[in-house]
Amino acid sequence: MNLQSYVDIVNTRYKTGYSREHSYRSDLQTLISTIVPRYENGNVYINDTQYFADVPQTAWEFYIGGYQPAQKWLKDRKGRELNFEDILHYQKIIVALTETDKLMQEIDEVFSVNSTEETTA
Template identity: 55%
Template sequence: MTSPKLSNLITHFESNGNYMVDAKHPKYLNGKVIINKKGDGFTGVPEEVWNFYVGGYQVCQKWLKDRKGRTLTQEDIIHYQRIIVALQETIQLMKKIDEAIPGWPLE
């Protein structure tokens, strides 16, 4: 999480002053990860990033679920946005690798 690329945030956090992750959240709707009943959340989240799994976990959802009932700090918000960039970069690298390998498994 130290790459300079991660500072090029692709999302914004919109809030009505409530940074709490509510029960039954997060939810994904039309490019927005909603963290509470008031509709606070992260806009500009690509669907493929939201749906990306690592080790059986949906990363974007799990990170916020682990903070349910807590108020996100400004540091938490920036960290989550950096995770989204890291996942998007990972997805792009995976696509490039798939394109470079003509068929899998190799014969």
């Protein structure tokens, strides 16, 4: 589905009186799923046939501030053909996010152990 198809559906429903509060939700979800990259079983699909394989879910869902860098980087390049350097850069982003998550877990573990030792001392 493209944007024009969605607008046509909305107009038809409006003209026929079939426009209720949630009558557009499934069509809008279909439209959104064709616009944004999607994560499925460790793969990040950038279109129907091309994807980045073996992407950890933690990297895909990782937040920095209010952003999810693995998703935002691709969304910012929507409609553009990714060149070889872009692909390498995205792979580096995934590695950096994965390693950052691992480090954060290690830090949390150290603080957890230290706070447990302090309360038992």
